[in-house]
Amino acid sequence: MPAPSRTPARLAIIGGGPAGLMAAEVARAAGLQVDLFEAKGSVGRKFLIAGKGGLNLTHGEPRPEFDARYGSRRDDIAAWLDDFDADALREWARDGFGIDTYVGTSGRVFPMDRKAAPLLRGWVRRLREQGVSFHVQHRWLGWDDDGALRFDTPDGEQAFVADATVLALGGGSWPELGSDGAWEDLLRTRGVEVAPLQPSNCGFDIGWSEHFAGRHAGAPLKPVVAHWRDDAGVEHALQGECVVTATGIEGSLVYALSATLRDAIAANGEARIELDLAPGRDLQRLQHDLSRPRGGRSLSEHLRRHAGITGVKSGLLHEVLGKEALHDDAVLARTIKRLPLRLLRPRPIAEAISSAGGVRLEALDEALMTRSMPGVFCAGEMLDWEAPTGGYLLTACFASGLRAARGAVAWLSRSDA
Numbered sequence: 287m288p289a290p291s292r293t294p295a296r297l298a299i300i301g302g303g304p305a306g307l308m309a310a311e312v313a314r315a316a317g318l319q320v321d322l323f324e325a326k327g328s329v330g331r332k333f334l335i336a337g338k339g340g341l342n343l344t345h346g347e348p349r350p351e352f353d354a355r356y357g358s359r360r361d362d363i364a365a366w367l368d369d370f371d372a373d374a375l376r377e378w379a380r381d382g383f384g385i386d387t388y389v390g391t392s393g394r395v396f397p398m399d400r401k402a403a404p405l406l407r408g409w410v411r412r413l414r415e416q417g418v419s420f421h422v423q424h425r426w427l428g429w430d431d432d433g434a435l436r437f438d439t440p441d442g443e444q445a446f447v448a449d450a451t452v453l454a455l456g457g458g459s460w461p462e463l464g465s466d467g468a469w470e471d472l473l474r475t476r477g478v479e480v481a482p483l484q485p486s487n488c489g490f491d492i493g494w495s496e497h498f499a500g501r502h503a504g505a506p507l508k509p510v511v512a513h514w515r516d517d518a519g520v521e522h523a524l525q526g527e528c529v530v531t532a533t534g535i536e537g538s539l540v541y542a543l544s545a546t547l548r549d550a551i552a553a554n555g556e557a558r559i560e561l562d563l564a565p566g567r568d569l570q571r572l573q574h575d576l577s578r579p580r581g582g583r584s585l586s587e588h589l590r591r592h593a594g595i596t597g598v599k600s601g602l603l604h605e606v607l608g609k610e611a612l613h614d615d616a617v618l619a620r621t622i623k624r625l626p627l628r629l630l631r632p633r634p635i636a637e638a639i640s641s642a643g644g645v646r647l648e649a650l651d652e653a654l655m656t657r658s659m660p661g662v663f664c665a666g667e668m669l670d671w672e673a674p675t676g677g678y679l680l681t682a683c684f685a686s687g688l689r690a691a692r693g694a695v696a697w698l699s700r701s702d703a
Contacts, residue, residue, distance in 0.1 A: 301454035302329025305666030308687030337402025457641030489536025653693025
């Protein structure tokens with residue numbers, strides 16, 4: 287007699303971002319029955335919002351330089367990227383959905399049409415066709431006494447029994463899109479070590495005067511060079527762009543430094559950076575040019591003519607220097623090259639592009655299964671790692687979803703043996 291057929295093992299995936307969707311794809315291809323749960327009314331909301339200005343899918347930087355962007359977690363994430371790196375992600379988009387990509391001048395990789403929606407629509411449609419069951423408006427509440435997953439749904443609380451679970455719940459940024467960190471205590475009570483969530487890729491408060499904030503909030507600062515010292519006292523510099531806000535400063539240059547600045551504030555109560563407002567002019571030239579007689583011209587006109595300083599840059603000099611120093615050409619030139627800023631606090635996590643902290647990687651095995659709860663895997667931004675913007679965040683989310691799903695497949699295979 288033929289052996290009775292076995293029902294495929296059932297995997298629950300909680301979270302419909304890139305990590306969860308990738309986990310669903312890998313698990314379904316391996317023959318598992320896959321149910322994906324999402325708290326919101328549709329999946330991939332943060333993915334869509336992030337792609338509004340152009341979907342930065344990954345980055346063209348080669349490895350191992352790419353790996354170094356993950357800071358203290360570079361070795362862990364490099365292992366994920368060995369399975370699915372930036373090149374694999376671009377190939378996946380091209381071969382699976384006909385979406386070609388290109389490398390921009392900054393090294394960032396975008397779809398040719400720069401849009402997120404066609405990729406997400408095609409991906410969800412393919413997953414449905416492959417047999418993934420989607421359950422939206424299902425907010426995860428944890429486990430019941432029998433180990434079943436609990437969900438708050440429009441029809442009341444419901445329980446779901448799975449053979450294994452992948453949690454891909456996101457971090458703590460953009461809570462209106464579903465990443466609210468509400469899972470922290472649910473996992474801690476189950477013995478999973480969780481580092482407190484913190485803002486990453488975020489702006490910082492400085493405490494401008496009302497006059498400066500009223501005149502210059504929203505103004506871009508470009509180009510500028512940021513100078514700072516790390517916790518070992520080593521000086522670093524990075525050129526880029528940022529934006530003055532009503533309370534401080536934000537933008538790509540600031541985001542690139544956000545982990546360093548946030549940690550400095552935590553350790554010292556503040557962080558300090560210096561901005562070079564005139565990267566194309568050296569100090570000696572500035573001192574020479576600014577020492578020219580002003581005649582009847584205003585200080586603003588003098589700065590424009592002889593230092594290329596206008597608008598918000600001029601406003602920053604007035605904000606930082608007193609009236610007497612503004613008329614000291616040597617002090618003015620030095621400040622243009624090294625304008626000091628004192629950062630008081632990061633902006634709230636709800637405003638951040640991403641978050642740091644989360645499930646500590648030490649609480650997981652190499653397959654991203656929790657050590658305290660066999661059969662429960664974690665992926666994506668809810669893990670304790672961070673990276674700058676530029677495609678690094680998305681790439682690691684995809685790669686972690688693939689690794690968690692492969693881990694679940696292997697674990698279920700062993701359990702079934």
